[in-house]
Amino acid sequence: MGKLKIEQRVIGMVATNVYLGINMETKEAFLVDPADRAEDIAQWIRQDGVTLKAILLTHGHFDHIGAVSGLKREFQVPVYAMGAEAVVMEDSTLNLSANWASAFTVKCDHELADEEKFQVAGFDIVAYHTPGHTKGGACYYIEEEQVLFSGDTIFCHSVGRTDLPTGSMGELRRSVQRMLQILPDATRVMPGHECDTSIADEKRYNPYS
Structure with missing residues (x-):
C-alpha cells in the first residue's frame, strides 16, 4: 500500500477533474489542475488538514488554471508547468479565457523540461512533455505509486481535442503512444476529464494506441 491518497473533485463549467494528492505519512499535499472556484478548493484543503506544497499544471487552458492565482495568494505555493506551455498560460486568447470566461493569465514558477525529475510533498515526480492538445502539455508520473496524471492528453479510451490553439493531432x-510504450501496464491514469483508466486498458482500447 502506497503513501499517496488521491482525492478528486469535478469543478468548473466543463467538468474538470481536480486532484489533491496527499502524502498520508506527512500530510503534505500537491494540487493538480485547479480549475475554478479557488475559495472552494482552499476550503477543501483546509478541511483535510494538509499542507499544500505545490500546484501542478498539465496545461494552460482556462478550465485547468482558473483557481491558480487565488490559491497562490492563499497558500504561497509554487506552480509547476512545462516550459513550452508558458506561451499558452500567459495569453488569454491561447488559454481560451478571453473567449469562455473573464480573460486572465497565469505564470508558473518552475518551468519544466521533458523527463525532468522533481520532488513535491515527499514524492518523486517525472514530468513528461506530451504536446498535442497544447504545445506544452505535460503528464506527471509517480513511479512509486504507479500513477499518471495525464491532463487532456489521455482520456479513458480517448484523447484530448486538437482543434484549439497550438494543438496538433x-x-x-x-505523445499518447509514447506514454503507453514506456509506462507499466498497471499504471493508473488520472485524466483531466471523465473517469480514470489504466495504461493496460488504453493499450487495448484507445484508438490512438
Missing part, C-alpha cells in the same frame, strides 16, 4: 498521437 500528429503530436498528440505520438
Whole structure:
C-alpha cells in the first residue's frame, strides 16, 4: 500500500477533474489542475488538514488554471508547468479565457523540461512533455505509486481535442503512444476529464494506441 491518497473533485463549467494528492505519512499535499472556484478548493484543503506544497499544471487552458492565482495568494505555493506551455498560460486568447470566461493569465514558477525529475510533498515526480492538445502539455508520473496524471492528453479510451490553439493531432498521437510504450501496464491514469483508466486498458482500447 502506497503513501499517496488521491482525492478528486469535478469543478468548473466543463467538468474538470481536480486532484489533491496527499502524502498520508506527512500530510503534505500537491494540487493538480485547479480549475475554478479557488475559495472552494482552499476550503477543501483546509478541511483535510494538509499542507499544500505545490500546484501542478498539465496545461494552460482556462478550465485547468482558473483557481491558480487565488490559491497562490492563499497558500504561497509554487506552480509547476512545462516550459513550452508558458506561451499558452500567459495569453488569454491561447488559454481560451478571453473567449469562455473573464480573460486572465497565469505564470508558473518552475518551468519544466521533458523527463525532468522533481520532488513535491515527499514524492518523486517525472514530468513528461506530451504536446498535442497544447504545445506544452505535460503528464506527471509517480513511479512509486504507479500513477499518471495525464491532463487532456489521455482520456479513458480517448484523447484530448486538437482543434484549439497550438494543438496538433500528429503530436498528440505520438505523445499518447509514447506514454503507453514506456509506462507499466498497471499504471493508473488520472485524466483531466471523465473517469480514470489504466495504461493496460488504453493499450487495448484507445484508438490512438
